[in-house]
Amino acid sequence: MTADSLIITSVSGRGIPLRGNDIDTDRIIPARYLRCVTFDGLGEHAFEDDRRGLKAKNQIHSFENPDFQGASILFVDKNFGCGSSREHAPQALMRWGIKAILGVSFAEIFFGNCVSLGIPCVTVDEATAQKLFQAVESNPSANWTLDLNTLQISGTINETVIMPAGPQSQFQSGQWNPMNELLSHLPEVDEVAAHLPYVSGRW
Amino acid sequence: MKQNLYNKVFDRHVVSRLSSGQYQVLIGLHLVHEVTSPQAFALLRERRLKVRFPNRSFATVDHIIPTDSKERHRPLQDSLAEEMLQAIEKNTKDFGVSYFGPESGKQGIVHVIGPELGLTQPGMTIACGDSHTSTHGAFGSLAFGIGTSQVADILATQTMSLGRLKVRKIQVDGKLSPGVYAKDVILAIIRKLGVNGGVGYAYEYCGEVISNFSMEERMTLCNMSIEGGARIGYVNPDETTFEYLKGRPYSPQGADWDKAVEYWRSIASDADATFDDVVTLDGSSLAPHVTWGITPGQSVAVDENIPTVASFSESEKPLIREALEYMDLQDGQKIEGLPVNVVFIGSCTNGRISDFQEAARVVKGHKVAPGVKALVVPGSEAVDKAAKALGLHEVFREAGFEWREPGCSMCLAMNPDKLKGREICASTSNRNFKGRQGSPAGRTLLMSPIMAAAAAVTGKVSDARKVFGLK
DSSP: OOTGGGOOOEEEEEEEEEOOSOOBHHHHSOGGGGOOSSOTTOGGGTTHHHHHHHHHTTOOOTTTOGGGTTOOEEEEOSSBTBSOOOTHHHHHHHHHTOOEEEESOBOHHHHHHHHHHTOOEEEOOHHHHHHHHHHHHHOTTOEEEEETTTTEEESSSEEEOBOOHHHHHHHHHTOSSTHHHHHTTHHHHHHHHHHOHHHHSOO | OOOOHHHHHHHHHEEEEOTTSOEEEEOSEEEEOTTTSHHHHHHHHHTTOOOSOGGGEEEEOOSSOOSSGGGOSSSOSSHHHHHHHHHHHHHHHHHTOEEEOTTSSOOBOHHHHHHHHTOOOTTOEEEESSGGGGGGGGGSOEEEEOOHHHHHHHHHHSEEEEOOOEEEEEEEESOOOTTOOHHHHHHHHHHHHOTTTTTTEEEEEESHHHHHSOHHHHHHHHHGGGGGTOSEEEEOOOHHHHHHHTTOTTSOOTHHHHHHHHHHHHTSOOTTOOOSEEEEEEGGGOOOEEEOSSSTTOEEETTSBOOOGGGSOTTTHHHHHHHHHHHTOOTTOBSTTOBOSEEEEOHHHHOSHHHHHHHHHHHTTOOOOTTOEEEEOOSBHHHHHHHHHTTHHHHHHHHTOEEOOSSOGGGSSSSSOOOOTTOEEEEOSSOOOTTTTSSTTOEEEEOOHHHHHHHHHHSBOOOHHHHTTOO
16 A cells, blocks of 8 residues: 555544543453454454443443444544553554543553554643534534544534644645555664664674 | 663653654663563564674563462473463574573573673663562662563663653652551552552652662562553662662673772762652651552551542542442551451562571571461572572471462462462462452552461551560
C-alpha cells in the first residue's frame, strides 16, 4: 500500500462513551486472552471482565449495550490505556470496531500503539469531555466526525480537540505506520551503529 | 555541558528526522519475549524482511511459563502456552536471534536476565515489547516498552519512530529507615505525582537515597516508573553501576573495559544539567507503603488509614469509590490488619537475589500463617541458582513457602499461578489493576518483599518493622 492510500484525515461513525479514569490495559483485554500468536479474535473479549462484572450487578457496560454496537468513535476519560505496552489492547478495540478515540488524556505507550495501528487519539479538557459524554449518551444513534485537519469533533455538538503536531502529520501523510520510511534509511542506520561503541564493538 | 543523560543518549542514537517530524532512533538492545513478538515475526515473514541486526536482539520466555517444576515438561499442558513457546523457539531460530530457553541456565524474566547477563549497559537505547523495560534505566540507559508494531520495526530496521520526552529530576534526599526499601520509595513517588504524572516525561532519579541504592534497588525503582506514567526512568551510572557490570558475560572485557567505563561516565548528566521539572522527596520520613486500591497510585504508609472519599476532588471521587467497592474496603479504615489469602514474592520488580536475601533473613524462625498460600518465585535461573547456593530456598520452605521455578508467575494471569475468586494477595509485583492476578475479582496489595514476608507470617497486612523488630 502506498502512503497516499493510508492517509487518515477524518473518522466518522457513531460514538460510544466509556467513563472512568485510569482504565488500564488489563481491563481493556484481560491477560488470559494474550495467550495467542495472532491478534485475531481479540475484539470479542474487549472489556470482558468489566462487562461481566457490571452484568452481575444488573448494570450494562457500553461495549455490551445494544445502543452502542457498531460505534466507531470511543469517548473516554483521563489516562486511558495505562499499564502494559501490549498492543493487544488497541488491537482488541480496533477489532471490536473502534477507529478513533477521544479522551481527557492517554497513557503514552497506548497512544503510540494506536498511532502505529492508524487509530487517532485526540484530547479535550475535562469539561468538554463531560459535555461530549452527555451528548453521546443522550443520542446514541447520532453520527460523529473527527476531522484531523481542522481538529474538530462534530456531531450533535461541535468541539475543538487537541492532537500533537507529530502524530497529526503522521495521519495526514499516511505515515502513521513508519516501517517503510524507517526501511528507506538503512544506510544511515549502519552509519549511526558504526559510531556507537557498544554496537560496533569498537570501544 | 548542561546536558542531561536523556538528551545525550537520545542525540547519539538519532538516525533521521521522519516526515512526521518524529525521530528515527536506533535501538541498541532489543529484548524479546513470547507474548508481544509472534505477530511481529509474522509481519517480517509476510513482508519477506530479515532481522537487520540479529546480534542486537535477545529472547527468552517468561510470561507463560509455568513455575511449578511438574508443569514445565513439554508439551506444556496449556496448548496455547505451548504454541507460544514453539513460536518463539522457531522464530528466533529462523531469524538467527539468541534465545535463552528453560534449562539454558539463562532463562528468566526478561528484565532480570538483561542486567544479570551484562546485556544492559549505560548509554544504551533499550526497547522490549513490555512496559517494565523501564527497569533497565537503572544502568543509565534509555529503556522503554513498545507495542508489537514497533517490535517489528526494530527487528526489521533496528530503529523506531520516537518523539523527544521532557525530563523530570526526582531527587530523594536523606537516608531510608530500617524496613524501608526501593519499593516504598517508588510507591511514594507514584502516590505523590499520580499514575499519569509522568506522561510525556522521562524520570531521572537522583539524591542521596538513590546513590546509596544497590543496582537491584535501582532496578526496582526504575521498574515502576511506567506505573507513574513515565515510559522511561533512569539513574546516572556511577561506581555502583560499574562494579555490578564488571565481569558479566556480555560486559566489555579486558582493555575495552576501561574505555567503556570512560564512555559511560561521559553520558551521565552534567553537574549543571538542566531539567524541565524538579521534584524532591525526603527519604528519611518514608515508611513502608501498601496499595489499597486498583491503581499503583492508591497507596498509604502501613501505619496510615485508607484516605476518605471526601479528601479527593470531585473528578477523582468516582475512581476512589470504584476502588473501595472493588477491594471491599471502607474509606478511612486501617490498612494494617487486613487479612490476606496469598503472598507472592517475585516478579521483575522484586524477583532478584537481594530481594530473597532480605526476605529470607526476616522469615527465618517464622512460619507462614495457617491458611495462607505463599509463593517465592525467583526472577531467573541464575537467581534460583544463587539463592539455592545460599540455602535461601530451604529457609523459605522451612517457613512454609513454596519455592518455584523462574518466571513472571502471579504478577499477571498468563500462566497457572492465579488468584481464585476474591482472594487478597500481598504481592511484590507492580500492578494492582482489577483482575490483574488472574481472577476477575481477585485483589492485589502491592508492597516490598519484607512487607510481603510480614503478611505471610501474620496472615494479614502488618508493619514488617514491628513483626521482625527492625530498628
